[in-house]
Amino acid sequence: MTPLHGLLDTEAIRKDFPILDRMVHDGKKIVYLDNAATSQKPRQVLDALNAYYEQHNANVHRGVHVLAEEATALYEGARDKVAAFINAPSRDEVIFTKNASESLNLVANMLGWADEPYRVDRETEIVITEMEHHSNIVPWQLLSQRTGAKLKWFGLTDDGRLDLSNIDQVITEKTKIVSFTLVSNIMGTINPVDAIVRRAQDVGALVLIDASQAAPHMPLDVQALGADFVAFTGHKMCGPTGIGVLWGRQELLEDLPPFLGGGEMIETVSMHSSTYAPAPHKFEAGTPPIAQAVGLGAAVDYLTAIGMDKIEAHEHAITEYAVKRLLEVPDLRIIGPTTAEDRGAAISFVLGDIHPHDVGQVLDEQGIAVRVGHHCARPVCLRYGIPATTRASFYLYSTPAEVDALVEGLEHVRNFFG
Template identity: 45%
Template sequence: MAVVTTPATLERALPAMDDAEVLRIRNDFPVLNQTVNGQQLVYLDSGATSQNPLSVIEAEQEFYEQRNAAVHRGAHHLAVEATEAFEDARQTLADFVSAGYEETIWTSNATEGLNLISYALSNATLWAAQGRGDARLKDLALKPGDEIVVTEMEHHANLIPWQELAFRTGAVLRFIPIDDTGSLRLDQARDIVGPRTKVLAFTHASNVLGTINPVRELVALGRSAGALVVLDACQSAPHLALDVKALDVDFAVFSGHKMLAPTGIGVLYGKQEILDILPPFLTGGSMITTVTMERAEYLPAPQRFEAGTQRISQAVALAAAANYLTETGLDRIHRWEGELGQRMVTGLESIAGIRVLGPAAGKERIGLAAFDVEGVHAHDVGQFLDSRGIAVRVGHHCAQPLHRRLGLTATTRASAYLYNTTDDVDRFLDAVSGVRAYFRA
């Protein structure tokens, strides 16, 4: 009897990642092979922007060298090849998160994706009031007294669009608080998410705390309220296998530049039955069926939400990045980053005067750690580490309300990826251990 081999079984057959494999992986990333301030670069800022492997760089270059043309327009050879490459890339990203082809929409980044949802729901409210479009739009419309629920740990990109939607519709914005360990107060969430909740939006993994949220439990709360569920997957899609169908979210967003791809490209997933009736956000060329001087009719998704010339080469490069991550094995990457994250937190907690945000050592987290150094501003910490060749993120990480909740204005954040070694983490920890003495804190 033949044995069927699937990508999942192939991944289980692969050994766990180790430093030796990571050093081989690093050869694919030319930017990492340089010195900074006289020392070998240690890049620990992938939570903000990841680096690009040669296969991604070459995919975008090859597109410009061999098939650059406008997509969905023209019947000449280059236009056909460009369109095929663009739509093949869409299928690759759909497969990457187990979505449908028609449910996979190109955006410039996750921020645009979240704004697209917010403004499309605004338009749904307007259309429903005017009797325009599908009759089911009334179920998506918001009115004064309806509620939009987010969490206290959200990135600004998953907060401000909902603030604006509440302002435009008269809805009320509420949030699920966190406890002092950086976990959501699910006991309070059950009281906050209720009959008035129309949208529940939350991050899969916090870009500050490293907390991995209980998606299934939150989705169940949203379903019990009849709310739309929106998942910010920016810090999860690049690092762990994501199945949007199994999670049963209505929308999910992520950005290419956090998962080995160029800047200026992102993905919005939406359930087809919702996209089919949702009004567009941006309008113009390439998303219409018929236009007169008085009105226009729109294509179905995904083209309905992709007005104008698209990010063609970036989409092709993002598909190459998704293939790179799939071939390496997302489960393996997640386990390796988990080890690096635990190594960071354990080491940081052992240094006097360091406060680590989020789950303590031994608790599950993604491979990042944000921390405060007593008596030293985060920007000074970052400059000190840079002088040692170590790149980290400093500031509020686009999460001011979260920092305010924790009594801070800024922190330093180190975030690892598949190209980081245990030696990178140890060099980082050794440098952090000298910060307070250097500044006489």
């Protein structure tokens, strides 16, 4: 094999991930290719979680004892780390949620309850795309049903790109919000942010970007994106489950109403009315995911130490190699871009007439972990006339040898089903 350029020292990196040494199915070393669903966690994150629970566990913001002050410092310190990681202008623009789905739902509900000029109602339009994760479809369907707003979307080209040929007709003066994914979780497509944001700004629409498949894999600069909101989740970027992020522009967070009510998000409460704390606490009702935020902070430290630009280069090389190798497999059809240009590290495919669930099961017997199904993106499967796909997705610890193992495994699948 010709050496690939831009690869990280995966031998050293993999030593930080104990699960990657796991043996399954009678001594087969696991080949983990399900990173778009969730990433594995390095020891540095596991150690941070253990240290928090063993030494600092307490509720935040509400106590004057040592443990409460330590827990608060760790929790708010994680906010500082995330703000720096995404180049947020202010730490107060970083809201912790339980996942990206909650972040997206938070924005949808804020806009449904907002006063003018942000309110979504029957006179307005919502724009999404056909390649969205269900978490960026269903909240907008619910908002449309509740308010009477018209839901519109961009379709897909045959090669898995957004069809923006009618952008002026889809995003109009009636559009209140354009919400779209930066990187498709099913096809790996990297979308043309600049063109969409520019058109949205021309008509005065807000922009929400789902960066769940971007934040783990490439530098994420919310100021450079030009969006009004950016959502992502911790468990796909070496962090624990149960922690997500919503970044929003400060002036919007000040103007928009909270979605959840409870402790910590208030300024004053009487039996007649309440006033709200400033952002971000305005949107963080109740006891927050403290340990999870600490773990996310540790994950940000880990990724930053390696360098997001280096991670992006590594994954581009692995993805380019994987696309090339997969296209060599007879009867295999990649759903989405068939080059590494403007695409991320998730590759979905179908193999002849073998059902993806059967493909995944036979691969699992060989120790190869992939994802099967519609990947919470069923409209994509409908668009391309397929019931489901098999998805292999890569990360900073993925190796060319794992790509080769996948290709060999697929040959075994083909032989098995004859």
